[in-house]
Amino acid sequence: MKYDLILKNGLVILEDSQQNVEIGVKDGKIAAIGQDLGEAEQVIDAQNQIVSPxxxxxxxxxxxxxxxxxxxxxxxxxxxxxxxxxxxxxxxxxxxxxxxxxxxxxxxxxxxxxxxxxxxxxxxxxxxxxxxxxxxxxxxxxxxxxxxxxxxxxxxxxxxxxxxxxxxxxxxxxxxxxxxxxxxxxxxxxxxxxxxxxxxxxxxxxxxxxxxxxxxxxxxxxxxxxxxxxxxxxxxxxxxxxxxxxxxxxxxxxxxxxxxxxxxxxxxxxxxxxxxxxxxxxxxxxxxxxxxxxxxxxxxxxxxxxxxxxxxxxxxxxxxxxxxxxxxxxxxxxxxxxxxxxxxxxxxxxxxxxxxxxxxxxxxxxxxxxxxxxxxFGLKAKGSIAVGKDADFVLIKPNAPYTLTAEDLAYRNKMSPYIGREIGAQVTQTILRGEEIYNQKTGISEKRTGQFI
The missing domain is CATH 3.20.20.140 (Metal-dependent hydrolases)
Incomplete structure (x- = not known):
């Protein structure tokens, strides 16, 4: 199978363990978890990062x-x-x-x-x-x-x-x-x-x-x-x-x-x-x-x-x-x-x-x-990295402190009690049903692919 997306080289949080495995995504779902999954339209290298649901x-x-x-x-x-x-x-x-x-x-x-x-x-x-x-x-x-x-x-x-x-x-x-x-x-x-x-x-x-x-x-x-x-x-x-x-x-x-x-x-x-x-x-x-x-x-x-x-x-x-x-x-x-x-x-x-x-x-x-x-809450397609679930991931860079500023916030009104605080990890990428919706380098996607569940 040629996947739409493969995530590789990250430490993946599975349902009962953490492993350095690849995740293959097809049609918005997790299709495979393992090693050397093969070809994909897109590959995300999660080197030195945590891959969490x-x-x-x-x-x-x-x-x-x-x-x-x-x-x-x-x-x-x-x-x-x-x-x-x-x-x-x-x-x-x-x-x-x-x-x-x-x-x-x-x-x-x-x-x-x-x-x-x-x-x-x-x-x-x-x-x-x-x-x-x-x-x-x-x-x-x-x-x-x-x-x-x-x-x-x-x-x-x-x-x-x-x-x-x-x-x-x-x-x-x-x-x-x-x-x-x-x-x-x-x-x-x-x-x-x-x-x-x-x-x-x-x-x-x-x-x-x-x-x-x-x-x-x-x-x-x-x-x-x-x-x-x-x-x-x-x-x-x-x-x-x-x-x-x-x-x-x-x-x-x-x-x-x-x-x-x-x-x-x-x-x-x-x-x-x-x-x-x-x-x-x-x-x-x-x-x-x-x-x-x-x-x-x-x-x-x-x-x-x-x-x-x-x-x-x-x-x-x-x-x-x-x-x-x-x-x-x-x-x-x-x-x-x-x-x-x-x-x-x-x-x-x-x-x-x-x-x-x-x-x-x-x-x-x-x-x-x-x-x-x-x-x-019965959201059966959500919540874990397992075959058949929605391909929803967040990539986290550990031990990467930054100080939150108002300009960092995407809210309509840029208020937060966390402004000015040093936070010791960073979200680098967010993926919803196999599509990137945020990348630290390029920002938030302009595509609005979210759905009402």
Whole structure:
């Protein structure tokens, strides 16, 4: 067979080992793995590089359509180009902050229309669980092909915007979980106690607090743990499969592990920023690093890493949730938009912080960025380098430090808390279904070969 593409001379992360093997690609799929595969239309020499499955980022916010309210936020063109540059070959898009939120057939079709011919990487879709879509919206989203659903227990959305996302009350959560259980799909949940965190924030603000440190204190650890416990109880009652997004504390992870041991179908993720930043440095960085749940104390950082390394945390995501610069431009942390732009800097940072600094195995690295999320969300063609899978790869140059600048970012609004940081590895090439979509020397491809999954 003459292949369309052969990758050779790289250290390839396979499903259960790392080997210096060649990968043969035909019609966008991995057709062979071995030595001396023969001829190909194109050959990529990955000498001195790691060949990993492309990242499957299971938590990304794209704000298109913007509905006239958020038209200057991250769109499909810039968001998927940033993904390509960062080694992300597919991501799962959240059902907010676009307007309208993705809560029924009409709104998901508006999203598909907005992204038509604009994707540089493949995009799967979340549907929302909100109080206003319990009468058929969940079923419409299932039929439209969402891979999972998302609900907020924390306060979210803008009530002045018709069709914006909305957090669930206990009844909506319970009823929605019963309906979602019948689809067999996952419900991913933002677990923070809205009543307590909202009130603590109001009190802190009234007392004249403005710092990020005070913001963190207004969302204490127990306000993550309590709703996780409630979700576990509701999952037992309804049979709904659940996933806790962006867990920021060890105690929350420990509750999830205990529930797994009791037979609950539950998993969790954390985010790169919870494994990198810490509370004591936030005020020096500024509101660009504000998010919720908040980034916690430095003393907790290694505990979170330990839970990644031992498999208690299933995988790591970006929770890329950017806004426009004006919403971060304030000296009052309580007034700033809560969301971090991180889509482009997961592969390089996690490789540096995990593999190079903490001796994480290459297989564990591939698992937390690609294999585990692909399995959990049923993306059967994605997530690993194996015959029959999509030919999605990221090439990584190890021990190659660089300092991130704003000019490096492909986002629409070039903000990131990682700007100015030295990162000890580099993404040199990204390949989606056998086609190069990013090359460090030539930049991001102008071809938009991404597809909605």
């Amino acid at each position: 492309g990242m499957v980022d299971a938590h990304v916010h794209i704000t298109e359509p913007g509905g006239g309210y958020r038209d200057s936020w991250e769109g499909y063109v810039t968001g998927t180009r940033a993904a390509a540059k960062g080694g992300v070959t597919s991501f799962i898009e959240m059902p907010l902050n676009q307007v309208p939120a993705t809560t029924d057939q009409a709104s998901i079709q508006a999203k598909f229309d907005a992204g038509k011919d604009e994707l540089s990487v493949d995009v799967a879709s979340y549907g929302g669980l909100v109080p206003y879509n319990l009468n058929g919206g969940i079923q419409e989203l299932d039929e439209a092909g969402v891979v999972a659903y998302k609900a907020f227990l924390a306060t979210c959305g803008d009530r002045s915007i018709e069709g914006d996302f909305e957090n669930v009350d206990d009844y909506s959560l319970y009823e929605g979980m019963k309906q979602i259980a019948k689809t067999g799909k996952l419900l991913s949940i933002h677990a923070e106690n809205a009543t307590i965190t909202d009130r603590l924030g109001e009190i802190a603000k009234a007392n004249g607090e403005t710092t990020l440190s005070a913001y963190v204190d207004s969302r204490p650890v127990f306000t993550e743990v309590e709703p996780i416990r409630k979700i576990i109880l509701f999952a037992k009652e309804t049979g709904c499969r659940v996933h806790i997004v962006h867990v920021a504390c060890e105690e929350g992870v420990d509750e999830i592990i205990k529930a797994q041991q009791e037979g609950v179908d539950i998993s969790c993720e954390t985010c790169t920023h919870y494994l990198y930043f810490y509370k004591e440095e936030l005020d020096d960085i500024g509101p660009v690093v504000k998010c919720s749940p908040p980034i916690r104390e430095k003393s907790r950082l290694e505990g979170m890493w330990n839970r990644v390394l031992n498999g208690d945390i299933g995988f790591v995501t970006s929770d890329h949730s950017p806004c426009t610069p004006d919403l971060k431009d304030t000296d009052n942390a309580f007034e700033a938009w809560g969301g971090i732009a991180g889509l482009q800097n997961n592969v390089d940072i996690l490789f540096d912080e995990g593999v190079q600094k903490r001796n994480m195995s290459l297989n564990k690295f591939a698992d937390i960025i690609a294999t585990a999320p692909a399995k959990r």
